[in-house]
Amino acid sequence: MLDLIGNFATHYDKDQKIWSGSSQQSLYNDDLTAGQIIFRQLQRQPQRIFQISHTDNTRLTRSQMLHNAAKVGCYLRDQSFQKETDIVGLMARNSTNVGALAYGCLFNGTPFHAVNPNLERKTIDSLYKITKPRILCCDVADYEKIKDTATSLGALVLIVNGKINGVMSVGDLLQKPLPKDYEPAQFHRGIDRTMAILCSSGTTGTPKAVTLSNSRKLFETHSYLGPDDVQYASSTLDWLTGLITLVTAGVYGTIRLISSQMFSTGHFLELCEQHEVSWTVMANSHVAMLANCPQTRAQKLRSLKHLIFAGGHCLVATLKKMQSFLHGPGILRNAYGLTEVGALVSYNFETQLKPTSVGRLMENIRVRIVDASGKLQGPKEVGEVQCHNGQLWRGYFGNPQATTEMRDSAGWYHTGDIGYFDEDNFLHIVERQKDMLKYLGMMYYPHEVEEVIAQMPDVAEVCVFGIFRETEGDAAAASVVLRSGSNLKPSQVEDYVRQNVSVEFKHLHGGAQIVPQLAKSANGKVNRHAVKAAYLKQSH
Template sequence: MPYKPHITYDDNIKVWSGGESLNCFEPHLSIGEIIFRELESHPKLIAQISATEKTVLTREEVRFNAMRVASYMRGLGLKQTDIVGLIARNTTHLVAVAYGCFFNGVPFHSLNIAYEQDTIEKLFSISRPRLIFCDGDEYQRVLAATENLKLDTTIITLRNHPIGSLCILDILTTPIEENFQPARLEPCHDQTLAILCSSGTTGVPKAVTIKDSQRLLLPVFRMTSNDVQYAHSTLDWISGLLTIILAGVFNKTNVIADNDFDPAFTCRMILEYNIGLVFQCPSHMAMLANCPEFEKADLSSIENYIFGGSPSSLEVQKRIRSRINGNMIFTYSITEMNSASTLNLHFDEKPNSVGRPISGNKVKIINEQGVALGPNEEGEVCLFNGQHWSGYYGNPEETRMIRDSQMWFHSGDLGYVDEDGFLFIVDRKKDMLKYQNIMYYPNEIETVISQMPNVAEVCVFGIWDEVNGDEAAASVVKRYGTELVAQDILDYVKKHISTKYKQLNAGVIIVDDLKRSGNGKTNRRANKDHFLNVQNRKSLNLISG
């Protein structure tokens, strides 16, 4: 791996630093200006291939389409203080919408396609977009939400267009403004590029502002030699946003797909398009490693396999590592940081570490009293990038809760940094459980269960008992083509964990898939609710029998 971050540790303040951040381009340039220039400089290169819609766009075609979308927005009088709404899969012309917003300096507020109408209403009641791009699949939900909010909003569909709706192809007939140029950043350079959503595992997702900054241009992406990349993430994920930005800035061919994630289809795509850079979330990793096609798939084109966003079992990581010749790169951050905070470029030497801080970032570990800790001491992970952050859009109270007066983000994750400066995430702080007043974490039990050869994925959570407190329970997905029953898991945990409070005292269920939040992360609350529903149904059946 050519990129090697320079790491320092200050023992006096107990802070690990990735060194100074360096810009690839002139510092006054916005993301939109950089992409505009790069598209213009390499017009005949392939910019995007849709593996599902079977479309191919050159960089020249993408630039002209983006200018048409931007010109349409300018015709409506949209200003940099306005917001564009977005609820969409990765379809052919989504890139034109994103780049059109970048060219105008108008942020988009991207929501997940799985959100219910109530969640759409609550989020759009905050940002109040003047223009919304969505798939026809979500058109009725979006229309009902805007009507309830009494928004004067134009809705444009990107695929599966309902009769009578304004569609993206109509917008792409807009004449390009004469002598079109992308908007310039304000001198203070504190503009918002996009608004994404937090994971939403504890309620309605928060609207996270993303700064228009060259810090989004990760050094590891600059150094990859292969020009073809793929990520299934949509634009409500930071990984989806980064992918579409980096494709434009570094002249890569971006392979997209608008289907539900299909691991077998992904294996075929990697071979067909000679994909060299893959970015995946852990839930998709588990699905990939568990599919029957995985063992025979030709993954030799992958030079860099980057993953992050939530915990991934070491067993899944190792299975994927065994099938690729390139680099496995674990990345870690929180959406509020606007970009990756750490990278593990030494997977084989430090498996399961999320790595060291990248340039411009710092890490520290604090205890319950807020005191910074040294190497190998476990506490809350705090992150620092020194950048202006506009906070959660319309929510200053929550903004103050996650970022302190010294500009450190409090991640809510528990972890430690080893003697070599590598960060390890232990668990979510808020996931702490207590059995008879003894603290423990679901991840400790998940780690054991994930070592079972027939287990693909597992989620552990606490079920409240009046006497014992949080009794551990688990939802488990078995590997394809294997046999697994609940008693097998109970017996395995009992054999490998000696303490009573870490046993699965509340039981186990086998499920087809885990419950996830809108951004694909495992949702403990939803899995717990499903577990309780299953148990209640069993109880009712026993009573009726």
């Protein structure tokens, strides 16, 4: 059986019990790096605007971006950055020169290790002590946070957005002349060379340093983009969506819109109106914030052609609200991927027809569903989602044990996500394996209760978690964010669940709280552990 929706075919082999996306050959020679591809693209239509910084109020043409990035690449070459272990640490927000800094690394074949500047100092220090960068790039505001790490590593500090006396800056590099014959570095099988090192989400512990190759999967998914598109992502380069936006802009020549501000609904609406954003990617929680914002209007979002969300569940009620502000079907899409895979695994163009699905498989992706005993599952049967992308992965930098746990010897990634395929070959993610709860011997997932609470008209966001009790197990509890002007009481939430959930073990035996906001990670994912910790603190 072969199906096609949104040009994405997914085939099920009932004998092997494996689902496969369509097979596609890349257009690019395997010796090319992403940096070489971007270098050539930036030479076309040199006077077109390539990047707009809303915060800095700057505009760079393709020619200016090319020259700035080439100067960074030239500097790295002159500093003998040649091996894949010659790493640049990048801990910066989205300001004017971050793109040139990252592209310069790509031009030279130098991996950059991107770390979120909002992380705790000890986490930043531990991550960089794994990869040992020779240069650490940071914003002026974060210099104090990084300088001790740099000293311990013997690394040079490079300031990205401004100047500090006695400390080198990217601005200093850009003053240097560029040799007329500069060309990006060449490698045999550049596709396999490590391009970047990102952080795992850290939702199940301290973030790990995830290596990514120069795989075409990072950008070829978005080959529908072109020079007339304006791309925006609030995420910094330490998150996969931030990296995808950077690379796709370079390959397809779109206008890259950046801002150093963290996501807020007011700011996003302002950007859409002022810059006519056509493509954006955001966390699922940001969709909830936008859908429930009193200021959101269809007129303000009229330029959007592609609104992609990733990073977890979006409640069905929220999707319906969000869709009401968009000009037509197919704009709101759910993407499922893993940093480790370095690309999307599946893509759902049909959020109106299949709102609980993460869609059909991307090209050259295979997926199987495996139960706790290791048995392969068929359609509508639940188990761990395991995927195979057929490409090289060098694993977690400096952590071979975790690498082996994530990807087995046959190349299957063990995602830790529980899911199933429906009869139309659409993938559904039920929950993270580690989020499964058990109350009085009965298993359930937090999102099952969240979906019910989200149906209450006064609810903007909700997070459900388990509070462990020795004699009963994980009692469900909920932190609820209300829509503006609501006076909903916690007892009303508990009553609503009792009335609308037929099984008692999923009721809110742990209670409910009304909170002003849900704790989120630096990149917008709801941090269930932090929400639970805040709940317990307020309960005592």
